[in-house]
Amino acid sequence: xxxxxxxxxxxxxxxxxxxxxxxxxxxxxxxxxxxxxxxxxxxxxxxxxxxxxxxxxxxxxxxxxxxxxxxxxxxxxxxxxxxxxxxxxxxxxxxxxxxxxxxxxxxxxxxxxxxxxxxxxxxxxxxxxxxxxxxxxxxxxxxxxxxxxxxxxxxxxxxxxxxxxxxxxxxxxxxxxxxxxxxxxxxxxxxxxxxxxxxxxxxxxxxxxxxxxxxxxxxxxxxxxxxxxxxxxxxxxxxxxxxxxxxxxxxxxxxxxxxxxxxxxxxxxxxxxxxxxx
Ligand SMILES: [Zn+2]
Numbered sequence: 001x002x003x004x005x006x007x008x009x010x011x012x013x014x015x016x017x018x019x020x021x022x023x024x025x026x027x028x029x030x031x032x033x034x035x036x037x038x039x040x041x042x043x044x045x046x047x048x049x050x051x052x053x054x055x056x057x058x059x060x061x062x063x064x065x066x067x068x069x070x071x072x073x074x075x076x077x078x079x080x081x082x083x084x085x086x087x088x089x090x091x092x093x094x095x096x097x098x099x100x101x102x103x104x105x106x107x108x109x110x111x112x113x114x115x116x117x118x119x120x121x122x123x124x125x126x127x128x129x130x131x132x133x134x135x136x137x138x139x140x141x142x143x144x145x146x147x148x149x150x151x152x153x154x155x156x157x158x159x160x161x162x163x164x165x166x167x168x169x170x171x172x173x174x175x176x177x178x179x180x181x182x183x184x185x186x187x188x189x190x191x192x193x194x195x196x197x198x199x200x201x202x203x204x205x206x207x208x209x210x211x212x213x214x215x216x217x218x219x220x221x222x223x224x225x226x227x228x229x230x231x232x233x234x235x236x237x238x239x240x241x242x243x244x245x246x247x248x249x250x251x252x253x254x255x256x257x258x259x260x261x262x263x264x265x266x267x268x269x270x271x272x273x274x275x276x277x278x
């Protein structure tokens with residue numbers, strides 16, 4: 001049973017903006033809590049399936065969405081009250097619908113998802129958005145620029161990416177191996193671009209980048225996300241779930257790719273790279 005330190009310094013690199021943050025780990029847990037955690041996960045998985053079914057218009061057994069009573073997502077737009085409509089009509093419904101769904105998608109032993117997290121829209125923020133533990137901040141100026149582009153904008157999707165970070169909660173187990181930053185960001189973008197956003201919104205990964213160097217799985221964000229999708233589709237549908245669990249338990253190692261797929265990460269990348277259009 002992994003013992004997480006109660007607090008630790010972690011650096012999450014969000015949308016190209018490096019922000020050092022304090023993240024709260026899961027806290028010390030007794031082995032007896034495992035069964036309780038497993039039961040919670042079972043219930044969450046069921047809830048995730050129900051929500052998915054409801055979104056597809058299927059009748060469900062539990063009736064109205066219990067999300068609000070299970071989780072609390074506090075969105076503070078007091079610095080920019082002009083964003084109220086966007087928050088209440090677009091951001092909040094998306095974050096509430098997807099939080100239990102992301103939790104259900106990524107179970108791991110001993111994991112209890114945060115019951116509450118905050119999103120603060122900062123009038124004088126920088127960059128795009130960042131997450132530290134259960135605190136998400138977003139740059140309201142950037143959000144307004146996005147909203148000015150019309151319905152095809154990145155504002156809600158960027159916050160879905162941050163919501164994945166809240167679910168990830170990659171701690172650092174003493175003596176363990178910290179998850180590489182490109183993978184943390186790749187998993188967040190995998191959920192965002194391959195599950196949340198419509199396929200038409202995805203950008204194409206090019207084998208050669210603008211600076212003339214070849215693309216790599218360490219490019220993070222959308223490139224890593226597309227690579228994860230490829231490996232999940234062709235080799236192991238559970239690969240992202242397993243890598244996320246390794247991130248939480250500080251058990252990541254490059255060998256995991258070979259263990260799960262029979263191929264090294266470089267072999268997998270070569271296979272993926274030939275599918276990219278020049
Ligand atoms: Zn990020």
